[in-house]
Amino acid sequence: MTLAPRLFDVVVLGAGAAGLMCAIEAGKRGRSVLVIDHARAPGEKIRISGGGRCNFTNLDASPRAYLSANPRFCISALKRYTQHDFIALVDRHAIAWHEKTLGQLFCDGSARQIVDMLLRELRDAGGELALSTSIEEVSRTADGFHLRTSAGLLACRSLVVATGGKSIPKMGATGLGYEIAEHFGLKIVPTRPGLVPLTLEPGSLERLAPLAGVAVEASVRHGKTRFDEGLLFTHRGLSGPSILQISSYWREGDDIEIALAPGIDVFAQLRDARASNGRQAPVSALSAFLPRRLAQLVADSEAGGRNLADLSDRHLRQIDSAVNAWRLKPTASEGYRTAEVTLGGVDTAGLDQRTMQAKEAPGLFFIGEVVDVTGWLGGYNFQWAWSSGWCAGQAV
Incomplete structure (x- = not known):
């Protein structure tokens, strides 16, 4: 007897900055949400960033600070969810922060505060988190997607890919997101190490x-x-x-x-x-x-x-x-061993810039570093994660 898969409105692949932000927003909208990650702990790149203090955004997070084959793609997301919106979230959680050089904002204390903030928001929004869980197969169904995972079968109406890039492989970075994109017919802008x-x-x-x-x-x-x-x-x-x-x-x-x-x-x-x-x-x-x-x-x-x-x-x-x-x-x-980000990724020509949804695969979304949008050093890539995750969270 085959067990029926657990059903969610939204499954998010990746418990990093973009994935957690998307899951939080989807949960706030009443969606049932599950976040999956193969790592043993969520938000590991957040935890180690900024020398352990997390350079969580930049006061000058404007489109000019981003590289992409389509430099205009990021404009909508960055305008709809700005650095000031994320700062307001940090302030609501009473996390002390300070500005360093060139508009870079850091926690006064540990970067773990940002991870804890996101997990608290996810819990309050009713989202679930499954760690140490690998994805073995993703397939399309009439109602959405089926996922075969190391923890069992899952089904969802919307699937969000927030798996990051290839940088820092010792933390478990993989090319899974690119493989999923190609499986569903999206093109990949050739990847290479950035901020290296x-x-x-x-x-x-x-x-x-x-x-x-x-x-x-x-x-x-x-x-x-x-x-x-x-x-x-x-x-x-x-x-x-x-x-x-x-x-x-x-x-x-x-x-x-x-x-x-x-x-x-x-x-x-x-x-x-x-x-x-x-x-x-x-x-x-x-x-x-x-x-x-x-x-x-x-x-x-x-x-x-x-x-x-x-x-x-x-x-x-x-x-x-x-x-x-x-x-x-x-x-x-x-190379990727010390690179902070991955340049290239899922071609934005195949994505809707307001929702991050794949144009030819309804219900499939790509956010964060897996997309061909890469920011400068100094909190810009976290802001792209927050912004793109927020946008997808309004649409899933």
């Missing part, structure tokens, strides 16, 4: 080895895109916020240009230092605005053992370029 450190070829790594651990405020450019944030030299290449940001735009074979002392006229500084004390070593003048180890490497590379008095204006301009117009070609990124 960049690696350099062995010769460059050897030359820059003394700089491992050195950090500067830099300006990093790729084409017309520029980010002015911190840069960190590592034993594998380059990291830090400015590099993570530019990595989402960089493609293998491309150059990037870095200003290590943005806003400083290095040529003028060195010329003035030469005029006031020509016997001074270039490293001393450069150390006025660069970390000593970085100043030493630039001086050794561009000036040898000469003093400032021995350097012509042409030499000073070369040093200026070495500092503020440093061009290099990364060899690769560190």
Whole structure:
């Protein structure tokens, strides 16, 4: 005798930011909701984000901060559920928060507060949560969908895919969402790691080895895109916020240009230092605005053992370029292992921008990172999760 599947109005695959938000909103509308996740705990990416304090949104979460094959797709969701709406939710739960740089909002305490808030909201909305549960098969029925899971058979009228991307595989990231999308005829924009450190070829790594651990405020450019944030030299290449940001735009074979002392006229500084004390070593003048180890490497590379008095204006301009117009070609990124997000995903051409529903598969929804919408570093991807999850929750 075959047991009848448990029936829900809505089944959400993925107990992350987007999935929990969608389930909460659906439950508020009187829907019976089940959230499934193969992990042992919900909201793991929330828990580890922001150094354990969760950078839960950004005050400037506007469409310009998102990458997609269709940059306009995210506009509707971001307008219908804004960063201020989520801040109001956080405030209602009396979670203290603060603004860091560039509009980034963090919990004063633990990121666990955001997870607990969402679970409380889910419980109050009547939603259920099934953890350590894997999806074995998804099929279409006349009334919705059947799911065969490690915990038994399920049926639902609406199925929401909020399974995230491929980033941070050690936390259980998989390509399940993409497989479901393709099974139901949706296209996938090719995926690649985003917000990820960049690696350099062995010769460059050897030359820059003394700089491992050195950090500067830099300006990093790729084409017309520029980010002015911190840069960190590592034993594998380059990291830090400015590099993570530019990595989402960089493609293998491309150059990037870095200003290590943005806003400083290095040529003028060195010329003035030469005029006031020509016997001074270039490293001393450069150390006025660069970390000593970085100043030493630039001086050794561009000036040898000469003093400032021995350097012509042409030499000073070369040093200026070495500092503020440093061009290099990364060899690769560190990949999904350290990537914070996955670029690409379910093609938005197949989704309704107001509801996140698949146009050719009524009742099937895709939200969050699995969709081809990726934000900048700094809380933007969480806001996309809240916004897209909220929109789907109004429609399921």
